Amino acid sequence: MARIGVFVCHCGENISATVDCHKVAETVGKLKHVAFSTDYKYMCSDPGQTLIKEAIKEHNLTGIVVSACSPRMHEPTFRKAAAEAGLNPFLCEMANLREHCSWVHEKNDMTTDKAIDLVRTLVEKVKINSALQPIKVPVTKTALVIGGGIAGIQSALDIANTGHKVILVERSPSIGGHMSQLSETFPTLDCSQCILTPRMVEVAQHPNITLYTYAEVEGLDGFIGNFTVKIRKKSKSLDEKICTGCGLCTTKCPQKKIPNEFEEGLGFRPAIYVPFPQAVPNKPVIDREHCTYYIKGKCKVCEVVCPTKAIRFDQPDEVIEVQIGAIVIATGFDIKRADFFPEYGFGKYKDVIDGLQFERLASASGPTSGAILRPSDGQVPKNIVFVACAGSRDPAKGIAYCSKICCMYTAKHAMLYKHKVHEGKASIFYMDIRSAGKNYEEFVRRAIEEDYVNYIRGRVSTIYERDGKLIVKGVDTLLGGQPVEIVADMVVLATAGVANHGAEELAQRLHVSYDSHKFFAEAHPKLKPVETNTAGIFLAGACQNPKDIPDSVSQASGAAVKVAALFSQNELTREPLVAFVNRTAPPLYSTCVGCFLCQSVCPYQAIEREDFKTRDGKIIKTVAKINEGLCQGCGTCVALCRSKSIDLHGYTNNQMYTEVMALLNEY
Amino acid sequence: MKIGIYPGCSLTGSARDYNESVFALAKAFDIELVQVPDWNCCGATAAHNLNKELSLSLPARILATAEKNGLDEVLVPCAACYSRLAVTQHELKMNPELKNRIGEIIGMDYRGTTKLINVIEWIDAYIIPNLEGRITKPFDYKVACYYGCLMVRPNKVLNYDRAEDPQTMDIAMEKIGAHPLYFPFKTECCGAGLSVSRTEIVAKLSGKIIEDAEHRGADTLIVACPMCHSNLDMRRPSINKYWESDFKLPVMYVTQAIGLAVGLTAKDVGLQRHFVKVNIS
């Protein structure tokens, strides 16, 4: 026989100002099976919780309804209190009298009546609640980090340093990411390569880190603590164990005119190549798309010149499966290229370049060895224009967000230019200068005040070429909307940061949600910025939204801590609010008929097949079975199941039905 | 083949040349253009600055009349008229309440079923596909296609070509053997909005367009809007005065250029009516 306790909270006056709490407690107290009912000023306070605990013990309660604020606020509090009093926490329900009643209605009888209805509904529900036990699953203490940019590197190192194994997967031939392309970094103007390279080397040498470059994640199965990941190691056409990295092949390769990705198309590379001199690993790969041998069937110059005979033209891709317990996604971002901008010539003008191209021009290791030269004719630009917010904050272009990093790097670009071309003139068209960050504003001021960068507040309407010059037409809004026309030698667009190519496919492969811009979605914008909605998968860096280096590194370390915390336990405890398929006595075994339509509605692949067999192994029946580790408890399968064979703990058919009945009928 | 046509005031007045070339071209391609009967002013340029209901009612009446007369497709050669009609159609589609009110005002049943096409769309749909074997005299000139503002904007409403860098006219020109130039001024403002009140601004803005086209070696500008044409052509003396130069670059309607290419005479397409002499025939 159920013995239910009802605890009506006044929440100071938050509830009692509009709801007659005493009447609620009194009325509900008259319900069948309600053994105890009271109201109190603050149920969540220590005395309030003590009151509940003592009532549970004294009245031997089999379920309680705390009628207070939103369960999203205090359900854990009261469930914990119930557990402390020896009551299974899932026998505690909360009626939301504050957010859903007292705060939104006038003080009158109808409001109190509604409160009574809400409490009664939960009383009837809790009567049929089941005591649930937490689910425990083992943890595989190896992490997978996807993406070898600065965020991935940082995460991998941090996790590895806690003593756990890490697999780092990078799709290009070298780790380093966009940071390795940068010349100097704001706000200190220290050389990007100089601070990054040691970290790259550390990754390569760390005993806990296994590095797979030129590799991609193909598929993911399993759940937090127990993932199985499929990694495709693309063929490098090379035996890495034998290759010494001498680089002879790269110099002899006859195919030399392939646009260099690392140089953002401002230079060329051969078909067998190392992306950049400091690459890790520093061994070449053959780009099969451009290699003469793969295209025409003959050449093999590299094989001939290789002193160690390390070239393997017939080397296949290798797909490996690895057991891991957690994942950090650090796949980074990309930028819009100039061809995205019709008003700036659709990328037709060679001297309208994007920010990353400028980084390469300014980089000492870049195609011009650090000299700022026009791509069209190699001349030093005398007059350079930077356009901030190229694409960003422009809903008409489908990018309403601020790309965050452009204000700072544009200031940096202007400074770098001025430091190299002292007599040159640098102008920046900007919408607002967003320089929140340590030493950021000072940095921008320096650009303006010490390097005389001409900041023009306004947008650029069009850029066109005339007689080899670029005419930049814009507006100066600080001069009352005065049209401005600058005849420039070179224009740098601070193009919008966007999701990396392939992000959507990867998100789908990992079953992680992503936003409308294809950036990976965090579990909560404020309180869970590092987690995804899929337990055990975390985010680091610009794959979530454009970020600068310090932010990326911070988040990477944050993600690493999340992983380390997960790995600090041998077993995981999960809330048992998961689905289950009923089991009955043989010969039925379950009312499930095995149509498996539920499999296709499950977003988590949590529905498996279970065979019932005779002793000699003949299958009698195959029915659905829920993998409790994967199920997140959405219940979409429950509503689909025609024979009502699946149900959801905490929200069972019987409970939901009872709630509807209790809400609408007299008790 | 029967298509409706809404000429508007320009085509019966200052842009008779345009009108003649449109009809001549239509005739050459066996297209019967039927005027929307009892048409009225489209409301450009004044109405939409003064009275919203008026600015919608005027075009709505034209459209309703077209509907009533079974004209499913109506060609609107004047870019300003086209813009007014298209914007009205869009606004009334988006706002059924407004649609009802305007219907009451004009006292007609307006449904919004008429398909409006501008002259380039018309050429694209009915002329270009039938060009094969019709070019008697390839238009072997360097041309700068000038689209102006009303044909492509607001892009959300018109959803026609790419607003920043339209291409259709250039492609049409290539088809008749012309050599379209890279022309960054193709959608720049000619100053039409100020063509009566602030003529010096018109001279400045229009002059820039002509100057750039001439600078790039164009033999002629190609336009599809009577307003653009009058600013670039009729106002040439004031432009030359403002710029202290002597721009001689002719300004032709797209229909005129195609007309010549398919063997129509200069007179057929009304070239003699231009202020700036056209040395192309």
Place this chain on the structure above:
Amino acid sequence: MSEFEPKVVAFVCNWCTYAGADLTGTSRIRYASNVKIIRFPCTGRIDFMLLLKSFANGADGIIVSGCHPNDCHYTSGNFHAKRRWIMFKELMDFMGIDMNRITFSWVSAAEGARWAEVVNTTVARIRELGPYVSYKQMVNTAVEEEVTND
């Protein structure tokens, strides 16, 4: 006779609309107290039979609300729910069951004011439609030979 007070049941998902309704509370936006919320983990969990049960037990109106498309906490529960609602609505329309009495909406956790608006417009609409008499009559129609004690 007192004025007709509609009984409206709201079936909402925990992550968006329930949280949105919490925000309505936190923002102290007033709305009609005729609506009572039942919390579900996800709109995908909502069984269409529960909607019928609500009418059968005296509800005059129903609100079903969850996360906007693409915002589902469980990625796709609301998309499945949407398909079900489409078919359910078609069936109800076909059988002459008044779908004007059910509001389907997407209300996010951030749309506190919108929740109040959804509730108020629904309650106003139901108030105008009056009690759902035909359904109640249908539910109470006894078999001819049945002996009832009322």
Place this chain on the structure above:
Amino acid sequence: MINLVSRADELLESKAVQVVIGYEAGSTGKARPAFITDPSKTGSLIFDDRCVQNLAVYLTKKEVRYFGKAAIVATLPIMRSIMMLISEQQVFAENIVVLGVSAEGKYIDIAGIEVMQQYIATCDLGNPAKDQETLAMLNKMSTQQKFDFWQKELSKCIKCYACRQACPMCYCTRCAVECNQPQWIPVQSNLHGNTDWHILRAMHLAGRCISCGECGRACPVNIPCHLLTMHMADQVHNYFNVYAGTTDKMSSVMSTFEPNDKESFIQ
């Protein structure tokens, strides 16, 4: 039906199948299902206008399965039922042989599931014209008229579940109507219980109904309950451009979605 008989004979003789499910002459001039296990008895197989029952319902029946591999005489609706049953993993393609019968009553050789799929693809998969007309008539009614129409029809229901039992897609061992915790559907055959039952049935067949009309035919009190599921079939095609029973792949409309599914009623 020489082909049908000789093919059945051949299959049984070679022991390729253990039973042939077809039609035979029944009592009082009716045709009825026949289960032939003896090759010498295949001569009793018939096919004519009276042979309208959806035989696919027997493929999931325990006693029929007991025979082993079955050959089944199949018109278009039966073929589509078989497709659905395969896609919902109730029947395995390797356990059945389909003896196709065209709309004109001609034997068609269905060598395998792919052939059947191709054949189905060539057919008109909409509802039968007669029913489609009735649907159109009903759809024109006002809400109240529709309500009254269905209330009148459903008041006749005696809850014998012939509609369910006759339907090949209602193969559940425990129907939701028999679930009593909670008791979703009132057990009694009063108006409420009847209405709930028929809504439940139609919803459970949404995207799965293959428009055979067997439920309406089976009803002893002549409720046109097949119109409910046929309306759903119609709407499924309307909204999602899908006809049920065209593929053996699991692709139920109600267990899948497209992010851009169109609707106009969600605020």
Place this chain on the structure above:
Amino acid sequence: METTSKTIRKHSLEKLYASLAENRKMYAPVAEADNRIGYKYNPDFSEVIFDHIQSTLSVKNVVFPRVENVIFYTNNKNDSTVTDVDLNKIPEVVLWGAHPCDTAAYDVLRSIFCWDTKDEFFAKRLEKLVVIGLACHKSDAHCFCTSVGLSPDSTKGSDILLVPLTNGDYKAEILTEKGNRILTDFSGLFEPYQDEETKLTHVEQQFDHKQVTQHLKEAFENPFWVENSLRCIGCGACAYVCPTCACFDIQDEAKGKNGKRYRSWDSCGFGLFTLHTSGHNPREVQSQRWRQRILHKFSYMPERNASLGCVGCGRCSRACPVDMNIAEQLQALQSI
């Protein structure tokens, strides 16, 4: 009671109907859509038909309704209040124009419901029922009353049996006290019967039910059941249209604190009919259920209730979607 025979003229029949309807509920056959016949409460006399073969549903619902409330209850804080159904609310009903098979079925039902314990709901309803039967002048291939010991003019179960006469009038056989009271109350409407010629249909006897009953004793394990029930789809149509099937289910239905317990028709043809909670089902497959149906009516009931459980109305065969023709099967069973 001694049977009295009277003649009632066609025009007097309407008066009789109207007089009876004054303070009783009339339940009479009417034509429905799709050439079907159904019974209806208080139809206008003009609607009532006299030349039907068989209604789709039987008339057992008058005494054994689809739904019979048994008790009402209210849950209080600490206990429950139970209220009985007020049986006095059961109205007086005149069943008008039912054929002899249907009226005979009341005897069969009585043998079930009042076998040892008297079912008060059934008994009260029967008590309040007056049956005015109508002998058959039409029949079809499904009728087999003569095979189960009845005939088109069998008087079993009727208070008054109307037998059509060739001249269009009716012979009224007054069979019971209830019938007699009607005769007394409305004596002016009846005339003496003068041996006018009756118009009756002929129903061919298809089997000997005694022989069937005898054979069934040995037939439990016979493969006949499986062979002849493979096509049975296990619906309840046969049981629900049957005038003698009496199985019911008992359910509680609550709304809040108030609830009721009712019984409603059930069918032994359903798979769940005999399913145990343990998962075991003694009648696991349809052949066993079909066998149960036949054995119950033709073997167990003659043994226990001293009456056949079938009146030969043929409704089950007409309703069956898969042509499970009971007469055909019984005929076959006779010779196994």
